[in-house]
Amino acid sequence: MATLADGPDALTGGKETPAPEAVVVRFAGDSGDGMQLTGGQFTLSTALAGNDLATFPDFPAEIRAPQGTLFGVSAFQINFGSTDIETAGDQPDVLVAMNPAALKTNVGALKAGGLIIADSGEFNKRNLEKAKYEVNPLEDGSLEKWQLLAFDISALTLEAVKPFGLGNKEALRCKNMWTLGLALWMFDRDRQPLIDWLNAKFKKSPVLAEANIAALNAGHAYGETAELAGPLKQYHIAPVESEPGLYRTVTGAEAISLGLVAGAQLAELPMFFGGYPITPASAILHNLAKLKEYGVTTFQAEDEIAAIASAIGASYAGQLGVTSSSGPGIALKGEAMGLAIMTELPLVIVNSQRGGPSTGLPTKTEQSDLYQAIYGRNGDAPMPVIAARSPADCFDVAIEACRIAVEYMTPVMLLTDGYIANAAEPWKVPDPSAYTPFPAKFLTEKNGPDGELLPFARDEKGARPWIKPGTPGLMHRIGGIEKNPGTGNIDYSPASHQIMTDARKAKVDGVAKGIPPQDIALGDESDTLAVVGWGSTYGPIHQAVRRARRKGLKVSHIHVRHVWPLPENLGDLLKGYDKILVPEMNTGQFKTVLRDQYLVDAKPLNKTSGQPFTIAEIEAAIMHALGGDIGGEVDADATQLPSIKSVNP
């Protein structure tokens, strides 16, 4: 793929610039500089221009980190292009650095020959000291391997907004719009949607709207004049060819929320959502709290145990109970999950995974809760687990979780992660009427052969009847103690425990019968190498396999949504490959599951730096695997978004 940095002159006015297929831009600044907002709006304009895209917001764990410091840097990366984009990009082509700290923590990631746009107005002594620069990097030649464009964005912004009489602080807040204006010019974007958005955002204070628009226009105009003067060049990225339809951008947290609403509607149930704030899961609770009119009740509980307990209570009372958290909170919910398994009540548990154990990396991503999801409860406590592979995929996966929960009367865990939760991608708006409904059924009359009530009788799927309290004549008692296979009365007898343990397992195993067979995301049914992934590694694996196949390598990509129970054909499918490589953002959990289930020689490719895989890392691993050296550990990649290593080398 031709990218901007393919030639040293690619972006700065060289003669034979190939039209790039894709560009990676990273906006980096102080947490107070509004970089997430700038990135978000740039994303929107990219989407409106018809490019495919993927984003990666990366912000500090601290809410208000001290200004100008290295750990206070907030970054937003976007990869967009005229071909399918599935990752936020390995290395940026363009870095916008709003201060010295942003430059220091991000420049290492920039492609050789890439473009740095820096606000020289912020490279003063104080800020240089805070960023631990002894000399000004804009002046000492240390940035030679990149193209550098440094100018005083602060002063230019102040100048642009002068007519509006804002205070100095307020005026400087418009800097991000100035920068955005320049970026819009660079990629030949329409300013009007931004102007509309600013007018709407600052409806109450038109002066601020006008000032921001003036800054946006000034940045744009600067591009035009600078081009006349020399180094900056304008690029037009052609729109991607996509299926006709209505599109929007969506983050994983949004898509999960919408998918849960859709799932509850397909089940014809009101939804009860019990949650307790935790990063990065809170956004789902925030989103759903605003969707009351869709039959949603949200409840901010006193802790995660109460959150799941209230959701189970609501399911018991006949609603679709949902709860959501991240690692530490999921750990707290474990005992209650066991109760939902034991009482066989529907429940959806969303786990937005983050780096662990313990508090771990609250704002960074990881896939290390897979064991916890599949095995992490006391007793033989089988529970279906499904995983979303991208922000948009969260919608369908959330619906699938609701379906399994309601049809099989079981808790279901939906795995997503910090990367998917925050990242955005274009989404072809689905038509909800295209989904098959799975209406919940409630028992209204005694179901036993002799006219008695059997709350633990089973249907052909192994599911017990759902009996709402309030139903006349069906009074019965349920609980966490082992029970009689039919009546559900307390029954500790050896036979009952054996029968019930088997029945619970058979029911969950049976979920595999109702799911599509495992497909091959890319490649052939038998090949030399299968790269098998689950969850948010989809993008980098897919691109890496695509690149390798273009080179003629015999490698295929298999991506598993139903991680428990696994699709019935997966074992046979895997046996068609000579080698199996399992890239995961953990120390090899799914690899172990595959080995256990199929006795296949699955090899791990592990990364636990809190950052998603790059395409290059997986590509390299594919090359090694085909050369005989399969699997291993990927080092923390300094070229990725700011990490502790790049901040504190």
Next chain:
Amino acid sequence: MNDMTPIAKFQTTIKDWETDQEVRWCPGCGDYAILKAVQRTLPEIGADPSKTVFVSGIGCSSRFPYYVESYGFHTIHGRAPAFATGIKLANPELDVWLITGDGDGMSIGGNHTMHILRRNVNTQILLFNNEIYGLTKGQYSPTSREGTNSPTSPLGSVDRPASPCAFALGAGARFIARGFDVSKELPSVLKAAHAHQGAAFVEIFQNCIVYNKDRFEDFAAPKGAEQNQLWVKHGEPMLFGSVKSGGIRGIALDTKTLSLKVVDVATSEDGTPDWQAAGVIVHNVKNRAVAHMLVEMPFGPFPMALGVIYDDPRPTYEATALAQDEQARAGKDANLAKLLGKGQTWTVGGTAADPV
């Protein structure tokens, strides 16, 4: 669904509330008497078994739901209040009774007890206080008195006990009552708890005959009961004792120390106690400050305060929360197709119709 009209009176007898399950408490356990009191109360309040839900945690006491012919949910240790909250939010028409123990409700579940009370979820919360962990074979509990000998405190416990009623008041409870297992007054206390709209907290002293036998005999024994039990009644002076049992006494307010004190009450010639002269205070269930003092009265120098100590309703959590939800829903078009296509969208190929 959010219609708060009172549940219609339903005709049942005590038998209708008995299940076919074999009751598994130790013979002589106070839980039997509480079960009977509840089963006696339910017909009297016109409860409908199919709309009644007993929710419990874990402990001997929490086995209770299995023995009541209604809906029942035996959950996990300490968390029953959270299950009950979800049940009430999902279906506020259900009449929810929450059964917990001193370990279940004050130790592992103390946090949830606090929150169901401050939220004021419309439930009856019966805390069976036997001052011991019964089910796990007799370890001391958060309500055990200092010096309690138990398998985990062979030299006597050194931590000071918590007072469930004081805790409940501190958490913002709007109804506090006390009774004990074999008391004839228990059904009337339960009735008042049920009549209260909101979280009604009832501490029931319960004799664990195996691990904490006769722990409450000092005030619960019939002998000396008159002198040892203060049954408070709204609008009536706080009197206890009798001439026969050694004198009529009452509770008065020491205005100097702003604390309660026991005063002797003289009787006038016709035998009626002259409580006004003695300064005995009249029980007002809406007086929160006095409620605090009553539940903190140390037994010994004072009698044990029993009955409905505090009852001052406030809007319930589920009514308020669900009314707010209704308001948020009012006039809004819940069209999922539209919601999915919300925000800034774009059309590829110009063929897509806007979703409706």
